[in-house]
Amino acid sequence: MKPDEFENELTDPPVPIPEEIFDRVHGSMAGTALGDALGAHVEFKPQPALIANPVKDLEGGGTWGLEKGQVTSLSK
Template sequence: MPHELENEMKEPPNLIDEKLLDRIQGSIIAMAIGDALGAHVEFRPHGYLMANPVKDLEGGGTWGLKKGQVM
């Protein structure tokens, strides 16, 4: 129930598995990086990416997005 989750957030357990927490945080960071990179590489063939490597994340990509633009 939502109220149970809220209670857990206010009073987290004393024992936290640091290894598991590191893996969760790493997964979230990797997801954000992958999502940002994906705009530039999705639907592009390997040969195109070899000839035109991603050097920045300033916009453009497959969909021609402007810097910071979301579809």
């Protein structure tokens, strides 16, 4: 299936989604995006470099030259 065909296949669920489940899905998506933004500037760096300079805050730059807090294309 191609990306432009996928949207045509989406349908609403047959029953309402419980709020607790929706909150968990929403939280997991937000957590994934935050983790992506935190790690984007160290992507593809070797382990010794990460041990010497652990991720402690949102930073820009890195492999893709992203802005501070910007997610990679994987999270968009």
